[in-house]
Amino acid sequence: MQTNLKKSLYLGLATLSLAGVAAATTTTASAKSYAKAGSYTKLTTAATSRNVAATGTNALYTKPGTVKGAKVVASKKTMASLASSKKSASYFRAYGQKTTNRGSVYYRVVSMDGKYRGYIYGGKTAGTFAGGIESANTTTAATTPTTKTYYLKNPGKTNTLWDAPKYTQYKAAKVINSTSALASDSFTVDSAVTKTKEGSLYYHVTDNNNTKISGWIYAGALQTGENSTITSAKSITVNYVDSSTGKSVKSGVLITASDAKSGAALSSDDVTSVNNDIASSTYLPAGYSLANASNSYVTTSTTWGTSVTVPVTANADAGITIASSYALNATTGKNDALSTDGALASDGSTTVTKAQANFTADYQGVSGTVATQSGLSDALTAAKLNTIYVPVTESDGTTQSTNADGDALYTKYTLSTSSLPTSLTFGSTNLSLTYNAAGSYALTSGSSTMTAQ
Structure with missing residues (x-):
């Protein structure tokens, strides 16, 4: 009995020992296994x-x-x-x-x-x-613009120059913190990219006044002309006022010169040039003339960046004078001079000479203002000049030809309205009319009736 008890005890201890070993083995296997990193x-x-x-x-x-x-x-x-x-x-x-x-x-x-x-x-x-x-390609090549010269749109700390478009390279930095001092400088573009993620366009530019300054700038921060603030600083600002009422007629007119520098006095040549420009139709308000043409509005004491007030008076109404007439040559495609001596207007009774005089007298506007193409067309039609009849002459160039009934022969011409000018002003004396031949006609004797032949 004792022997059996000893065997049982030995068996129990053995079982416990095996269980302990198994438990230890399980714990070791479940522990997390980490990798080891090599040198940096x-x-x-x-x-x-x-x-x-x-x-x-x-x-x-x-x-x-x-x-x-x-x-x-x-x-x-x-x-x-x-x-x-x-x-x-x-x-x-x-x-x-x-x-x-x-x-x-x-x-x-x-x-x-x-x-x-x-x-x-x-x-x-x-x-x-x-x-x-x-x-990753942080930028994508873009087409370099055909226009190479640009100016800063809004000089300052926003949208300045970078050594690479911002964040497209690690530690991309500003070339210059503010472009305020470069406000009047022009820049040349030599390449272009877009930021791949954003799609925004950037230009690489170089300052034409200081080639040491170059970098990338957002394309939207550039423009093809100087910004208005800088332009006015290098110009004379002209304000035209009505001499009788004192009211502004045209203001903010900028006149400059190639050598203009903000704050600098005008040279004698600049004085002459600016005064001539002030009086020219390019700058004068339409329909007005200088109140005193002998005045000098700027002098060598005037500095660029200042403004002057120029009194003007409204022009009187004026007509437009017809200087010449032409006929389209169907063979050459060119316009040949058209003599209107003895020619009749569209009614078959009024002479072209009289009709042209009527046109000048009836169609008037403020001298110097533009007569529209449609306005000219309507006025010429009203004056019966939309169609004219030019005498056909014999070989001697003087005797008017007739038909078998003895009726005088004419060539009908119709006005080419599309050839009328679009910027002619009232008071002009050089209106030219172009006509197209439209067949042979005879004037029935004793009437104003034109009959196609």
Whole structure:
């Protein structure tokens, strides 16, 4: 009985021992297994070749993700959000790497805005971006504009020059903090890109006044002409006022010269030029003349950037004088001079000479103002000059030809209204009319009836 008891005790102890060994084995197998990272290697390839974008498949860690102690810097969800972002700040720059004992490559990266920095899984091949990141072109080449010279639209601290479009390169920096001092400078464009994520267009420019100043600028910050503030500072601003009422007729007229400098006095040549311009039809308000043409409105004491007030008086009404008539030559396609001696107007009784005089007397407007093409057409029709009849002469050039009935022969001409001028002003004395031949006609004796032959 004792022997059986001893056997039972031995068996029980053996069972307990085996159970303890099994338990110990289980605990060891369930412990987390960590990878070990190799030494840190700095990436030395061209910086621009190490621009990468997150793919959104892996998180960003303080250490290679499978190494003990690695903490999450940006979750997989955050990295996915950066992957789909439309902002260049979400790109990364890779600058170092570590490879674990399991063959996984982790890259040390930093976001372009510096907000995120850490290690991300990059595949199994050192020097190749895969896994959680991929190579990225932060800009895309664009067409360089045909217009090469531009000016700053709004000089200042906004939209200044950069050594690379902002956030398209790590630590992209401003070339100059403010462009205020460059307000009057012109710039030459030599290349163009768009920011790949945003699609915004940037030009690389060089200051024509100081070629040491060059960089990238948002295309929308440029314009083809000087901004109005700078232009007025290098001009004389002319304000025309009605001499009888004192009311403004035309204001803000800018007159400048190639050598104009803000605040500088006008040269004697500039004085002559500006005074002539003030009096010219190019700048004078339409329908007005200088109240005193002998006045000198600027002198050598006048400085660029100042303004002058110029009194003007309204012009009287005036007509338009017809100076010549032409007929389209169907063979040559050119206009030949058309003599209207003895010609009749469209009614068959009024002479063209009389009809032209009527046109000048009846169709009038303020001298110097523009007569519209449609207005001219209507007035010429009212004066019976939309159609004219020119005598047909014999070989002697004097005797008028007749038909078998003895009726005088004429060539009918119709006015080409599309050839009428569009900018002729009232008071002009050089209106030319163009006609097209429209067949042979005879004037029935004793009447004003024209009959086609």
